[in-house]
Amino acid sequence: MNHNKIYEVLHWASSFLKEHGKEERVAELLICHHLHMTRAQLFACLRDELNERIEKAFVADLEKHVNDHIPVQYLIGSEQFYGREFIVNPAVLIPRPETEELVEGVLKRINRLFSKQEPVDVVDVGTGSGAIAVTLALENRSLRVSATDISPESLEVAKENAQRLGAEVEFWCGDLLQPLIQANRKVDVVVSNPPYIPEEDIASLSPVVKNCEPLRALVGGKDGLDFYRRFMSELPLVLKKRALVAFEVGAGQGKEVARLLGQTFPQADVDVAYDINGKDRIVYAEMKP
Ligand SMILES: C[S@@+](CC[C@H](N)C(=O)[O-])C[C@H]1O[C@@H](n2cnc3c(N)ncnc32)[C@H](O)[C@@H]1O
Known part of the structure; x- marks a missing residue:
């Protein structure tokens, strides 16, 4: 029986994606996933025939992406972050x-703010x-990293990532900083990319x-x-005297988050970092004793 060649299936898949307004590179990512191959390996065997079972599974995933809008990362089960x-x-x-x-930004500031001995x-x-937690722990092995989330399901994924990548991270399930507050834990650095999309903007997201x-x-x-507002009452309960806070923010939120941090920590140096398009991205606050 004649099977389709890999390049023929890929060609068809790219057109199918394009027709439906989706990125064509998804075809390559998905086929590599189903063939358990890297991109380089895929290009070396484009003229091979594609096994029928693999083709069916690949097409089923393409349809989920196009019809149900399932992100390719959920279909392949992974995403690259900081090279991992x-x-x-x-x-x-x-x-x-x-x-x-x-x-x-956090790694750079930690190096500048804290002595290598402590x-x-x-x-x-x-x-x-x-x-974030796993990358920080792997990039600077001397850090003692913990992480919280309100969702036990998220924490399962985070724990698996820490274990697979060989990072030592202590995980806590709970609301914002409450697990640390209840354990009377103090920290030098709080970093967070919290949910920040205004309610009314959700409808217009892809x-x-x-x-x-x-x-x-x-x-x-609502806004x-x-x-960030809730953080302001919890941060003073966990931060040591010399400390760093780093928050990812949405476009247009930098000024207000900086104001909140300045009000809570009047001695802090607060600054907003912008991305290459000039949108506010990160607010840092550095507290010195
Ligand atoms: C924008 S995501 C960031 C995820 C990850 N840090 C990243 O940057 O890819 C926000 C995370 O905050 C968690 N979260 C939402 N409400 C929370 C709360 N009250 N306390 C702790 N975590 C919460 C969500 O479960 C989600 O994992």
Whole structure:
């Protein structure tokens, strides 16, 4: 029996995706996943015939992506973050490239603010897949990293990522910083990419985001700022005297989050970092004794 060649199926899949307004590169990502191959390996065997069972599974996934808007990362079960592969499923937000900037900024500031001799305690609040906490722990092995999330399902994914990637992270299930407050834990660094999308903006998000990613990971109340406001009463209870706070924010939120931090910590140096398009991305507050 004659089977379709890989390049023929790929060609058909790319047109199918294009026709439905989806990115054509999804075809390559999905076929590599089904063939258990890297991109380079795929290109070396484009003229081979595609096994019928694999073709069916591949087409079924393409249809889920086009018809049900399931993100390709959930279909293949992983996403790259800071050069590492993180497991993802619909219980967690797919880590975004923008959040890599937050990790980079935090690593730089930790090096500048804290002496190499003292242990630095860091907590990632709302860890999701664990992308931030695990990356910090792997990039700077001397950090003592903990992470919290309100969702036990998210924490399962984060724990699996920590274990597979060989990172030591202590996980806590609970509301914002409450697990640490109750354990009377103090930390040097609080980092968070909390839900920050205003309620009314959810309707205008792409179906891939609003129908598939957990709403609890996205919505930050009426104006998107609920989580930052709630942080202001909890941060003073966990932070040591010399400390760093780093929050990812949505476009247009930097000024208000900076104001909240300045009001809560009048001695702090607060600054907003912008992305290459000039949108506010991260607010940092550095407290010195
Ligand atoms: C925007 S996602 C960020 C996920 C991950 N840190 C990242 O950057 O990819 C926000 C996370 O906050 C968690 N979350 C929502 N409400 C929370 C709460 N009250 N306390 C702790 N975590 C919460 C969600 O479950 C979700 O994992």
